[in-house]
Structures are given as C-alpha cells and as structure tokens.
Amino acid sequence: MSVTPTTSREWHLVARPHGWPKPEDFALREAAVAEPGEGQILVRNIHMSVDPYMRGRMNDVRSYVPPFELDRPMEGGAVGEVVASRSDAFKPGDHVLHSLGWREYALVEAAHAVKVDQELAPLSTYLGVLGMPGLTAYAGLLEVASFKEGDAVFVSGAAGAVGLQVGQIARLKGASRVVGSAGTDEKVKALVEEYGFDAAFNYKKGPVAEQLKQVAPDGIDVYFDNVGGEHLEAAIGALKLHGRATLCGAIAGYNDTVPQPGPHNMISIIGKRLRLQGMIVRDHQALQPQFVQEVGGWVRSGELKYRETVVNGVENAVDAFLGMLRGENTGKMIVTF
Numbered sequence: 238m239s240v241t242p243t244t245s246r247e248w249h250l251v252a253r254p255h256g257w258p259k260p261e262d263f264a265l266r267e268a269a270v271a272e273p274g275e276g277q278i279l280v281r282n283i284h285m286s287v288d289p290y291m292r293g294r295m296n297d298v299r300s301y302v303p304p305f306e307l308d309r310p311m312e313g314g315a316v317g318e319v320v321a322s323r324s325d326a327f328k329p330g331d332h333v334l335h336s337l338g339w340r341e342y343a344l345v346e347a348a349h350a351v352k353v354d355q356e357l358a359p360l361s362t363y364l365g366v367l368g369m370p371g372l373t374a375y376a377g378l379l380e381v382a383s384f385k386e387g388d389a390v391f392v393s394g395a396a397g398a399v400g401l402q403v404g405q406i407a408r409l410k411g412a413s414r415v416v417g418s419a420g421t422d423e424k425v426k427a428l429v430e431e432y433g434f435d436a437a438f439n440y441k442k443g444p445v446a447e448q449l450k451q452v453a454p455d456g457i458d459v460y461f462d463n464v465g466g467e468h469l470e471a472a473i474g475a476l477k478l479h480g481r482a483t484l485c486g487a488i489a490g491y492n493d494t495v496p497q498p499g500p501h502n503m504i505s506i507i508g509k510r511l512r513l514q515g516m517i518v519r520d521h522q523a524l525q526p527q528f529v530q531e532v533g534g535w536v537r538s539g540e541l542k543y544r545e546t547v548v549n550g551v552e553n554a555v556d557a558f559l560g561m562l563r564g565e566n567t568g569k570m571i572v573t574f
C-alpha cells in the first residue's frame with residue numbers, strides 16, 4: 238500500500254520571462270499535501286506535459302488562457318494515479334488525466350478529471366498522440382483546413398508532437414504529397430524514412446521558400462502552420478488557388494521581445510482566394526470520440542507511429558520545457574516522475 242507523503246514538490250513561476258525563459262524564472266518548492274475534500278481526488282502524478290502554449294501563459298497578457306500567477310504552482314496536462322478519493326466517480330488506483338501538472342501530487346476536482354485506461358494505451362500517450370496535441374493535429378487538418386483526398390500538404394514543426402501526426406494523418410487520408418520542415422538533419426531523415434513523408438527539409442539550412450519550392454515544385458493545397466514567420470510567408474507563396482492554411486502555432490516568435498513583421502506577400506491571399514484560419518483545440522472537443530476511435534485504431538494497427546522524448550524527474554521539468562522550445566524533442570516531450 239502506498240503511503241501518501243505530507244509534502245509535494247511543485248514548480249512556481251517566480252519571474253515573468255522577457256525573451257527566452259531562464260532557469261531563475263522558476264523555483265521548485267515544497268508544499269503541504271492536503272487531504273481531498275468532498276468531490277475531490279488526490280493524484281500522484283506520473284507523467285506531465287510541457288507544451289509550447291505554456292510560454293504564452295508566462296506573459297502577463299490577456300489571451301485564450303489566463304496567465305500563470307507568480308509564486309503559484311504552474312499548470313498543465315498530467316496523468317497520474319488516484320491515491321485518495323472523496324468522489325464516487327474515482328477510487329484509489331484509478332488513472333486520470335487532468336490539468337494540474339508541474340507538481341508531484343495534485344488535489345483535483347473530480348469533475349475536472351477524466352479516467353484513462355493503461356490497458357488500452359500507455360498512460361503517456363494521453364498527453365500526446367491520443368491527447369491534446371493529437372486532437373489538434375486531427376481537427377486542424379481535417380476540420381479547419383478542410384483536407385480532402387489528393388491534397389498536397391506542407392506542415393512545419395513536422396517532427397514535433399502535432400506535426401508528426403499531421404503528416405501521417407494526411408498520408409493515411411490520401412494526400413497526394415506530404416512534405417515537412419524540421420530543425421535538424423536527423424529529424425528530416427526520420428520524417429522521410431520512418432514517418433512516410435515524401436520529402437522534408439531542414440529550415441535552418443537555407444531560405445524556407447527556396448527549400449519548399451524544391452520539395453513541393455507544384456505547390457501545396459494545405460499548409461499546417463506550427464511556426465509562423467518565414468515559414469508562413471513561404472507557405473503563402475506556395476499555396477495554390479483556393480489553398481487553405483491552419484494557423485495552429487507560431488513558435489518562431491514565442492520568445493521575441495519585438496513582434497516579427499507579418500508576411501510580405503499578403504496580397505496574394507486575395508488573388509489566390511486563400512483561406513487562412515486560426516484554431517484553438519478546445520473548440521473541437523466534439524471531434525474527440527471520432528478522433529479516439531480513428532487515431533486509436535491507427536496507433537493499435539501500427540499505421541500511425543508516435544514518438545516521445547522522455548525526461549525523468551520533476552526536478553528536470555523546466556529543463557524539459559526549455560529543451561522543447563529549443564527543439565530537443567522528437568514527437569511529444571514528456572516528463573516522467
């Protein structure tokens with residue numbers, strides 16, 4: 238029988254980063270573990286997610302999610318084991334997905350937890366291929382970009398959690414061509430040799446527009462944007478008549494202290510009747526059952542491969558987050574306690 242400790246380590250944001258976050262902007266602190274009240278569960282976290290959107294929550298600006306509070310535990314996706322419960326919905330030993338990561342033990346409102354089954358899939362996958370990034374890829378490609386069979390697709394950030402899945406879903410759904418960009422030669426090689434991309438390029442090795450022209454000489458129908466900046470401008474140039482783009486992320490600018498200028502070729506959006514649409518994954522929850530069924534099936538059959546980069550130890554969570562921003566991950570970056 239596991240004994241619940243009296244203290245838990247948790248990460249606090251102690252200073253708002255200006256530009257790239259520094260380790261001193263964070264502190265790992267001990268806090269008392271509280272007993273669950275009525276309707277609450279106490280969860281021992283096993284895996285937590287570090288995601289690019291967390292960088293935005295470190296800024297004190299209005300956005301689609303509120304900023305992290307200073308000197309309070311940060312939050313984010315986590316999967317753990319229920320160790321104490323005052324909810325009829327959960328019992329000790331159950332595994333749950335919830336949003337109070339960045340700490341060893343979390344006191345969670347039962348209404349905000351979702352049961353997950355490690356018999357169906359490894360627990361970490363509920364933070365990646367079968368979780369929020371997976372649904373982002375699925376909804377962003379199929380619903381937002383209105384992907385259809387025969388489309389030629391370009392995805393940036395292609396070797397990351399979302400990107401790796403976008404390219405493979407496009408392939409499985411009958412894309413005529415799937416191309417991607419990533420930040421190392423190893424990632425580029427893996428995209429083609431392991432994940433079924435037709436071609437890929439290292440965006441650090443030359444102008445994106447020129448490299449995109451080489452891998453997609455006939456242009457693209459769909460662009461899935463994880464990066465923004467130069468990638469978006471290049472994609473606008475490569476999109477064909479009535480092309481569509483999902484604006485999912487703009488990680489190239491997340492640590493900028495001065496906003497980047499917008500694409501210089503916006504006028505071609507008019508002539509080519511392009512549709513560029515922003516997305517936030519939580520607007521697409523209605524797709525969740527279909528996503529779990531279809532992507533879960535592909536994962537089980539091996540048709541869709543996923544990858545995780547795992548960092549061990551709660552004390553290394555900030556390093557994992559910063560490493561993810563620097564591109565040290567292939568697939569989903571996970572912290573395992």
Ligand SMILES: NC(=O)c1ccc[n+]([C@@H]2O[C@H](COP(=O)([O-])OP(=O)(O)OC[C@H]3O[C@@H](n4cnc5c(N)ncnc54)[C@H](OP(=O)(O)O)[C@@H]3O)[C@@H](O)[C@H]2O)c1
Nearest residue numbers: 289397398399419420463485486487488489516517518564
């Ligand atoms: N809208 C939504 O609801 C939603 C939901 C989830 C994610 N997102 C967005 O989707 C994107 C991908 O998220 P993810 O969770 O899958 O992260 P991820 O791709 O697994 O990790 C981030 C990756 O970004 C790349 N990167 C970092 N700086 C870059 C730069 N200057 N230019 C190009 N690439 C850079 C790095 O790979 P390289 O080695 O290739 O540089 C890094 O591995 C992010 O922009 C994120 O904010 C949006």
